[in-house]
Amino acid sequence: MAENKKGHEPSDKAYKEIVRSLQEINDLSSVDAILEKVLLEARALTNADAGTIFLVEKDRLRFSYVQNETLFSAEKVSPEVYSNYTLPIDVKSIVGYSATTGETVDIPDAYALSESASFGFNKDFDVQNNYRTQSILAIPLKSYQQRIVGVLQLINSKNEDSAVVPFSSEHRDLLPVFTINATIAIERGVMTRELVLRMMKMAELRDPTETGAHVLRVGAYAAEIYHQWALNRGVNWKERRRSKDLIRIAAMLHDVGKVGISDLILKKPARLTDEEFLTMKWHTALGAGLFSNATSELDSLSLDIALNHHEKWDGTGYPGDVDIVNMDDNAMGKGRRGEEIPLAARIVALADVFDALVSRRSYKEPMAYEQALGIIRDESGSHFDPDVVKAFDEVFHVCKAIHARYTADTQLNEIPNE
Ligand SMILES: [Fe+2]
Numbered sequence: 288m289a290e291n292k293k294g295h296e297p298s299d300k301a302y303k304e305i306v307r308s309l310q311e312i313n314d315l316s317s318v319d320a321i322l323e324k325v326l327l328e329a330r331a332l333t334n335a336d337a338g339t340i341f342l343v344e345k346d347r348l349r350f351s352y353v354q355n356e357t358l359f360s361a362e363k364v365s366p367e368v369y370s371n372y373t374l375p376i377d378v379k380s381i382v383g384y385s386a387t388t389g390e391t392v393d394i395p396d397a398y399a400l401s402e403s404a405s406f407g408f409n410k411d412f413d414v415q416n417n418y419r420t421q422s423i424l425a426i427p428l429k430s431y432q433q434r435i436v437g438v439l440q441l442i443n444s445k446n447e448d449s450a451v452v453p454f455s456s457e458h459r460d461l462l463p464v465f466t467i468n469a470t471i472a473i474e475r476g477v478m479t480r481e482l483v484l485r486m487m488k489m490a491e492l493r494d495p496t497e498t499g500a501h502v503l504r505v506g507a508y509a510a511e512i513y514h515q516w517a518l519n520r521g522v523n524w525k526e527r528r529r530s531k532d533l534i535r536i537a538a539m540l541h542d543v544g545k546v547g548i549s550d551l552i553l554k555k556p557a558r559l560t561d562e563e564f565l566t567m568k569w570h571t572a573l574g575a576g577l578f579s580n581a582t583s584e585l586d587s588l589s590l591d592i593a594l595n596h597h598e599k600w601d602g603t604g605y606p607g608d609v610d611i612v613n614m615d616d617n618a619m620g621k622g623r624r625g626e627e628i629p630l631a632a633r634i635v636a637l638a639d640v641f642d643a644l645v646s647r648r649s650y651k652e653p654m655a656y657e658q659a660l661g662i663i664r665d666e667s668g669s670h671f672d673p674d675v676v677k678a679f680d681e682v683f684h685v686c687k688a689i690h691a692r693y694t695a696d697t698q699l700n701e702i703p704n705e
């Protein structure tokens with residue numbers, strides 16, 4: 288990065304770069320997409336090989352995003368992104384220290400910590416992955432009100448010759464300018480996620496199988512399946528990032544129409560009669576109706592998914608063409624088929640079925656992941672779009688990590704019933 292005449296102060300070019308990256312971050316809606324982009328930009332500003340973001344969750348720090356240029360390629364999503372762990376907020380770890388004190392921690396070599404440091408360096412990750420962490424910069428993510436929202440940890444800054452070097456004073460000066468604004472975006476993303484989850488909680492009160500965890504999982508599978516589908520199609524990265532961000536949120540809302548279905552049907556312990564099942568099918572159109580005055584791309588994608596997530600590739604699904612404004616129980620159309628079904632709905636159809644198969648329900652044990660994969664492969668071309676099945680197959684290992692990530696988990700107010 289260019290330095291000005293004074294030697295170490297950040298240049299105008301560096302500030303312009305920060306403004307540009309913040310604009311791109313502000314275009315994103317889902318917290319995952321925001322974290323990914325924040326980490327990418329922070330690494331670019333400091334030429335860091337790797338980085339992790341932790342977010343404060345009650346009295347702990349939750350691991351929330353990771354990138355590592357050496358270990359995982361930037362294009363492909365690695366299952367490590369969905370790792371599930373938290374750390375206490377105390378001075379015994381590097382990120383804990385930063386969150387406790389609100390200070391930036393600058394370590395030239397993680398294996399040569401000063402004797403006086405209250406924290407140690409945990410070598411487990413390096414040992415497991417044959418990685419060598421050297422320089423570390425841990426910066427608290429502070430909101431305008433000085434509340435600590437999380438910690439951004441950058442690892443192994445590199446010089447022009449790709450040799451690992453300590454983070455520079457320029458990096459330390461520059462990053463807070465970026466992180467204060469990035470933190471606002473992260474808080475906005477967290478708020479959006481909570482709003483969606485609250486909306487789904489209303490639907491969930493009706494249908495206890497649609498838990499917060501199920502909703503988060505379906506959103507994440509859909510995002511990763513889309514990402515792989517788009518890579519296979521050669522969709523450019525800008526379009527990919529944008530659509531992946533939107534599909535994650537819209538997919539979470541797939542069953543929002545259940546708010547309009549009676550408890551007598553949703554909670555009926557016995558099999559539904561044909562008539563009850565027909566009523567139940569209307570949750571698709573009811574959900575779509577909530578977005579019928581679509582004012583944004585997110586609204587129209589949510590409409591597509593809510594309406595079409597029970598359609599099948601071979602045309603045997605529902606609801607087909609229906610009037611979502613003047614709904615009439617007798618007027619459910621002939622199922623849509625093939626590419627008449629919007630792509631996002633073809634993806635969510637698979638994600639929703641996969642999750643139902645591998646999750647425990649009051650009436651059934653969870654199915655093994657591989658068995659569920661087999662069923663989905665068998666239904667390629669009948670229930671599911673073959674290209675979506677192919678993409679799912681390719682990110683199956685990530686989907687398993689997602690299922691594990693949002694199962695034994697009680698973060699936010701996310702999973703009230705599990
Ligand atoms: Fe549904």
Ligand SMILES: [Fe+2]
Pocket residue numbers: 497501505541542639
């Ligand atoms: Fe669902």
